[in-house]
Amino acid sequence: LATNGGGGAGRVPLPQDTAVFDGNSGAHTYTLDTPRFGTWTATGFTGTFAIGVQIFCFGNVALGGTLTQAGQFFNLNGRGSQTFTSNGVTFNWYPVFQPSSGTYTLQDDFQGTVNTFFYLETGTFNANNHNVTTRVVNFNTTGVILNMGTGTWTLINNSGTVWGVGGNNPTINASTSTIAISDTGSSVKTFGGGGK
Secondary structure, X not given: OOHHHOOOOOOOOOOOOEEEOOHHHOOOEEEEOOOEEOEEEOOXXXXXXXXXXXXXXXXXXXXXXXXXXXOOEEEEOOOOEEEEEOOOOEEOOEEEEOOOOOEEEEOOOEEEOOOOEEEEOOOEEEOOOOOEEEOEEEEOOOOOEEEOOOOEEEEOOOOEEEXXXXXXXXXXXXXXXEEEEOOOOOOOEEEEOOOO
């Protein structure tokens, strides 16, 4: 619950807690096999994280180290004004932003991979004028708000739907953002604008 193993009570962090990893945690591999925890801060961490189960995070996120096991779901469920800080770490899991009535705001650029499916299911996502790189962006729920800002949203998918706006009329505030489909391969790619 605190740096260097402090603040603990013989248990793993719970949804009301902050899970702390940093330079004192060592360059080890840690498997996240607790499905629910609060804020996750790993600034300064130099090791590796793997996901053992589907994760539900109820607070802020500050990445660190290396993330492995591409294709696992990492659900962001904070209900207030939450932040997401990449700290230069590439995110190769599936981020699912579902903060109910809350908001997740980027603190820096978000760098995904061809394995990163970016889902907005509830609440508000604020890019905060930062760049977002991911394979796919999907959102289709009534009440979802996407604030794209002034950054560039780069879609690196090699086929299929790269941008999917469903029929449930989410709100998109495009501002002066740019959407770039960067894959130059011959596979068919679909941009589903949902009438926006």
